Structure formats: C-alpha cells, structure tokens
Amino acid sequence: MPHANLQTTITGSLPKPAWLSEPLKLWSPWRLEGALLKEGQEDAVRLVLRDQEMAGIDIVSDGEQTRRHFVTTFIERLAGVDFQQSRTMRIRDRYDAQVPVVTGAVERQEPIYVENARFLRSQTQRQTKFTLPGPMTMVDTLYDDYYHSRPKLAAAFARILNAEAREIAAAGIDVIQFDEPAFNVFFDEVRDYGIETLERAAEGLPCKTAVHICYGYGIKQNTEWKKTLGSEWRQYEETFPLLQKSKIDQVSLECHNSQVPIELIDLLKGKDVLVGAIDVTTDQIETPEEVAATLHKALEYVQPEKLFPCTNCGMVPLGRQVAVEKLKALSAGAALVRQTMA
Ligand SMILES: [Zn+2]
Secondary structure, eight states: OOOSOOOBOOOSSSOOOOTOOOOOTTTOOOOOOOHHHHHHHHHHHHHHHHHHHHTOOOOEOOOOTTTTTTTHHHHTTEEEEHHHHHEEEETTTEEEEEEEEEEEEEESSSSSHHHHHHHHHHHHHSSEEEEEEEEEHHHEEEEEEEOOHHHHHHHHHHHHHHHHHHHHTTTSSSEEEOGGGGTTTOOOOOOOOOOHHHHHHTTTSEEEEEEESSOOOHHHHHHHHHHHTTSOOHHHHHHHHHHHHHSSSEEEOOOTTTTTOOGGGGGGTTEEEEESSOOOOOOOOOOOHHHHHOOOHHTSSSSSGEEEEEOOOTTSSSSSHHHHHHHHHHEEEHHHHHHHHH
C-alpha cells in the first residue's frame, strides 16, 4: 500500500552497474553494444527497481539506465541536430563545453523513450515516474545555427517533448518530470518563455506533471559556482511564483545541505513539493534523523499529502552502495516523520 502522506520518490537517475558503464563517472560510455546493450540496460532497470522497492521508495523510476546524458541522449535521436559538428558554448553560464549544432528544423522522427517507459511499467506494481529534459535546458546545450532564437528553438522542443510525453503517459506512467536546471540561471528567460514552453511540453497529459530545478551534480564547476552564491541561495524566489501560477503539478527542489531558505517553499502554495532531503554531492549517508529534520522544516509550509521526500538531484555520479544506503535513509526519515503525525 502506498503511504497516504510523505510518499517517497527520487529525482530520476541512479548509478549504473559496472558491467554496463564505467562507474563513478558522469556521461560514461557504454560497455556493451547492440542487442547486448539493450538487454543490459533492461537488466539494470530491473536491479534499480528492486533497490528502490527494497528501500521502500513509493514512486519509482528506471534510474535513467538507458541514458548516457539526461539531455544529449534525447537530442541525439532528433532530426535537425548535427553531432558531427561541434562548437564551444558556455553551459548555464558556468563552464564551456563542445556542443552539437542545430542545422535544420528539429523533429522527432520516431518515439524515443516510449519503449523504455513501457518496460518500466511492466516491471513494477508501484507508481512510476519518468524524466525528460526541459525545453529551456535543451536549448542551453546546443549551438543554434538555424532558428537563431532561443524562444523559437525552445518552442520546437516543447512540441516534440509533448508528443513524446503523451505516449509515455499512455504507457501507464504516473508522473512525467521535466528537468530544468537552466531555470536556476536564466531568470529573464524563464519569465519570457521558459514557463510557457514548459507548459506546452506538459499540455494535455493525463498523468501528474513535474519540474525539477536544482543546483546540479557534485562536479567541480557546480561546487565552484555554489561558492559564488553567498550565504542564502534565493534563486528559487524568482521562479517559484511563476511556477505557482503555472499548470505544472509538482516542483522538485534541492533542500538538504544547501543554502536555500526553506520558507521559499511557501511561494509554491497549492503545488506538490518534492523536497530534496538527500545530498547527491557527498558519499556521506544521511541519518534518518537528518532527513526527518529537513522534512519537518518543509512541513511548516506544505501539507503532508503534498510533500514528497526526494533526493536533491540525480544520483548517477555516486557509487551503487552509497546510493542504496541513501535511498534507505530517505525512506527511514520519512517513516520517522509519519510516526510523529500518527
Ligand atoms: Zn538536478
């Protein structure tokens, strides 16, 4: 039976087994190919489902075991983007990367993750969540030599994402989440077109819709950036009021070990809040009491049936055992809080 209050979930990704890709590394290449790769990815999904179920996670994901990168793996399958070309681009105003080039109209020629969503649905009795990149974050990982307009390219991606998301929802997925770390950087763009394109991507979906906004994985570029943000991180203050007025059902945010003032959650009144109570930038395992403390603080601003204990961000860069222990801590912390409410 799922819990009535404080249903636990995760942001999305989990570490992959070492036989599938090199561990402890972001965007690590696959160690299998062709039919063996597909079989390996499906086996890995079975394992991460088992880990989540054993840890007591209520709303489970496929751990993104079929993706190398949360944005690029999706874009690779689209027409209009040339991966043979590359240009240097500043990603989220933080670091330079070699990125592919948009050379024509972007189009989805075939379903991208729909088969993966069906497989996830077939392998568990629990509620399921599926993640997709958000349109603004997709724009921010490409050099645009065709639309010459970030809003226009974002709108084109939103249409593609919506077609994909409708098919994923039809596969029986309960929550579709769009990952928009770029929302924490480009506040004017969020206001000017980010919310609108996000809503377009989520339009007409019969399932719950979510957006994840975070301060990123524990990579050096992100930790250096965090040092520049001061003693209080108030980035969410810009976006939450806009999201509160939007049609998106759930907002996933980073709380534990961050400098985000917890009262900013109040700006999301009426929304489901996925409260990040697990730090993904350290191997240190949270105690159930630490998780409970974060949840208690959040409960001052959000009702228990609207509070979903979650991780701060994806857990893909962590070791497998660390990730499993963190899942258990999340679950145990939520259980402690439920006891105090009984
Ligand atoms: Zn994140």
